[in-house]
Amino acid sequence: MRRDTFQAIADPTRREILSMIAYQSLNVNSVAENFDVSRTAIYKHIKILTECGLIVMKQEGRERYCEARMEKLTEVADWIEQYRKFWTNKLDSLENYLEELQAKNKKDGK
Numbered sequence: 001m002r003r004d005t006f007q008a009i010a011d012p013t014r015r016e017i018l019s020m021i022a023y024q025s026l027n028v029n030s031v032a033e034n035f036d037v038s039r040t041a042i043y044k045h046i047k048i049l050t051e052c053g054l055i056v057m058k059q060e061g062r063e064r065y066c067e068a069r070m071e072k073l074t075e076v077a078d079w080i081e082q083y084r085k086f087w088t089n090k091l092d093s094l095e096n097y098l099e100e101l102q103a104k105n106k107k108d109g110k
Contacts, residue, residue: 005075008052013037014045018054018068025058025065 008014017031032042046066049055053072058065 003048003051005052005054005072006079008049008054009073009076011045011048013042014049017042017045017049017066018070021055021066021068022070025067027063027065031066 009018013035016034020026020031020034028043028046029039031046032039035042046055046057049066050057054069055066056069058067
């Protein structure tokens, strides 16, 4: 099964893992210590994030470190942008309409 970025960020645990390693790489045990689930569950989340390209694993001695690849979130940002533009236009139209109503009410003495 091919996984994509949207599947990766659909889970709150995976989003939290990404947040944790966004600014510093952490070993897998350090990541797992922050959750009340089994290490096996965390390993599965990390595997999904790795398959999606959001995390790369680096071996340093006996430790494996997770490093975030946030540039992969560009796909999500691009998808969201289309809706941001849509809602910005809708809200601008509403603002214009309300301003027209206020101007009309002032003109009518209300």
